[in-house]
Amino acid sequence: MVDPSLSALFKVINKPLNDLYDFVKKETKFHLEKQKLNDISGKLESKIENIKKVKTIYKGDEAIDLNLFYYPPYINSDKGYIKAETIEDISLKNFVIEGVAGQGKSILLRYLTYREYQGEKRIPIFIELRKLNEKAEILSHIKEAISSWVFSVSDELLNWVLKSGKIVLLLDGFDELKEKDVSNVIKDLESISQQYPQTQIVITSRPDNAIQSSNFFKVLSIRPYDDDEIIGLIRKLVDDDDSFDNLVNALQESPLKVDELLKTPLMVTLFVMTYRAKLIIPDSLSKFYEELFSVLIYKHDRTKPGYQREFKSNLNESELQEWFEILCFISKNENKLIFNSRQDLLECIKKSITKKFPKEDPSALLEDISKNLCLIIRDGNNYSFIHRSIQEFFVASFFKKRPQDLAEQTYKLLDEKGKKYKSEIRFLSEIDSYRYKKYLLKPSLECFFEIYPNLESFKNSLNVSLEEGYDVYHLEADLDNSHETVNYVEATISMVDITQTLDDKHGNYLYHLLYDHLISCREASSAIFINLNNYGVNRFMQTMPILDHEIKINKVSKFFRNENSNLIDNIYKKFEKQLQECKVEIDNQEDQSFLDLI
Incomplete structure (x- = not known):
């Protein structure tokens, strides 16, 4: 018995097929009995099913219909950012869909292929570029794809098919091409674009590939997920209403910085997997990753009768x-x-x-x-x-996990390479709290208070620099755009004197610690610029162009010290509190270790 949904699909496919058949018949000696269109429909339907069925990390080796789990992302189109539902909505021109690893480029292209079939206007031809033949000839691969459902395709027939405007080419994974094939493929694609403007071409690629430089293609990027998209995908992945509500509520109440982590469909999927396995949402990024490894192991190593372990290595x-x-x-x-x-x-x-x-x-x-x-x-x-x-x-x-006798040396090296291992140090503050505080935080803060025993000496050491060659009018423009103010602060404020003074004694780590407290805090940055704006930015800036660079630095530095004294006071007090808490925790930990020995 034929599935009713497939019967409906035949009708959808037959519309553009008939249009293509009628167009080609007028222009060539091509003859095909009408009843054979049903055979072609059947072959196309089979291809659609193959395109729709995909394997995901969520379901493992089970291929499932992408419509069951896919949630369209936003993409920058001819009309601005829109939900990527159809090719026609996105653009009528040739374009490249650009996205990073895990952002779902291939699934998006498969989804657009299926939606194109549903549109009943054109026949989409989906090609994975990594499967090109040895000569990497696009036209011969297109001919091969068409031949799989039209029996045989001559060069003449291919020419008229491409001129018909009744097909659209969807080419997945430009970045998967061999380096030696890239230039020839681009040449072929540009030739097709020029010779057959009626045939639209859509390509997916990672950023910074050669196709993005072609004048024949617009580059449209996938937008990172926002909160609504995260919840939308979770709804697709979690069928049970109670589980969905519990997960979303827990997610919204979690201190985990979701906006920094769940930017792609892949990361949202991993997050859901972790929650469903443990039924809790970790309260930190560290705990999330601590759980993740065992969740992924569990997914592939379940205790089922007769289950053969899938791992290739011999490691537990x-x-x-x-x-x-x-x-x-x-x-x-x-x-x-x-x-x-x-x-x-x-x-x-x-x-x-x-x-x-x-x-x-x-x-x-x-x-x-x-x-x-x-x-x-x-x-x-x-x-x-x-x-x-x-x-x-x-x-x-x-x-x-480095041995205790190497801990102090390890943290000393981390301090020296603070810029490179800044994120790792943050993770260590959570997962190796005692040694982090004993060998890095406590010595660094003690060094700070040794050099700056009082608040006044700290204030006088602060320096705020304008970059050489920076047009000061840019600052005025930045102040009118709240989105850019943080970028400006981060780009132009540096604590030069502090860095130089502490260079030999925990300088790198303290520099980043100060930077985090003083600069990266969005609220603090906004407050600074509100004050600067109230101070009279126009009047302030009008005097700047006539001053030399050193005077500019002094004026801005003085402003930050005087007008935002409370901000600097708070940083100093926070350091004092951190040092005190640090000492107490270290003492408690060592007292407990002593009791454990007894």
Whole structure:
């Protein structure tokens, strides 16, 4: 018995098929019996089903209809940011959909393909660029795709099909092309665009690929998820109303900085998986990641009768996590968030197993971490961490597990490389609180109060600099745009004297600590500029162009010290409180350790 939904689909497909048939028949000697259109419809329907069915990390190896879980993102279109529902809504021109790893580019293109079928105007041809033939000839691949449902396609027929305006090309994964093929593919695509303007072309790609430089394509980027999209996707993933309500309520009450984490469909999916496995929402990003690894292990290693463990390596859960932490540390140390090839990643894995796991097969570990756990994902020819903070957290976890006799040395090195390991230090403040406070926070604050024993000496040390060559009128413009004020503050304020004074004694860490307190606080930044605006920015700025750079610095520095004295007072008092709390916690921890020994 034919599924009623498939019968309806046949009718949808037959409309553009008949239009294409009638157009081509007028222009060529092409002959096809009308009844054979039903055969073609059947083949196209099969292709639609293949495009609609995808495997996800949420369902594992089970291929499911994307309509059951997909929530369209927003994309910048000809009309501004709109929900990506149809190609026609987005643009009538050729365009590239640009998005980072995990942002759902391929799923979006599959979704747009299916919606194009439903539109009953054109036949979409979906092609994965990584599957191009050895010669990487786009036209021959299009011909092959059409031949799979029209039996055979001559060059003449292909020419008229492309001129008909009855098809649209959807090409997935430009960044997955081999480097040697990129220039030829771009040349072919530009030739098609010029020769067949009636055929629209839509391409997906990661940022900074060569196709984005082509004048024949607009570049439209996917917008990171906002709160409504997060909840919309959760609704798709969680069927049960009670579970959905509990998760959303817990999410809204959680101190976890959702806006910094759940930017992509992939991260929202991982978040839901973690919640459903543990039935709680972690109260920090650290706890989220601590739970994540075991959740992903559990998903692939369930206790079912006769279940064959899927992992390729011989490591158990704790060993696999320990190895992954080493891999994260080595890749971070080499400044690698993205690996340019499979071999590039394998080389890094080989370094990670040298001492601790010398008997493990690098290829097996690559399979486990990329296909089973999906913490590193393939994106074209490249491999990348699903999120920068994944690498950062597990590097922090690596530091946390360093032996006690190396702890002080470890934190000293972290201080010296404070800029590079700033995020890791934040994670350590949560997951290795005692050693973080004993070996980094306490000594750094004591150093600060040794150099600045009173508030006045601290105030006098602050410096606020205007960058050389910076047009001061830009500041006035920034003040009229609240969105830009924080960017301006972050770009132009530096604590030069403090950095120089503390350079040899916890200078890097304290600099970042001060910067976080004084600069990155949005409320503080806004307050500063409100005060500056009230001070009379127009009058203030009118005097600036005639002053030399050093005088400009002195005037602005004086303003920040005098007009925002309370802000600086609060920072100093906060440091005093932090040091006191730090000492108490360290003492309590060491008292408890002593009792444990007894």
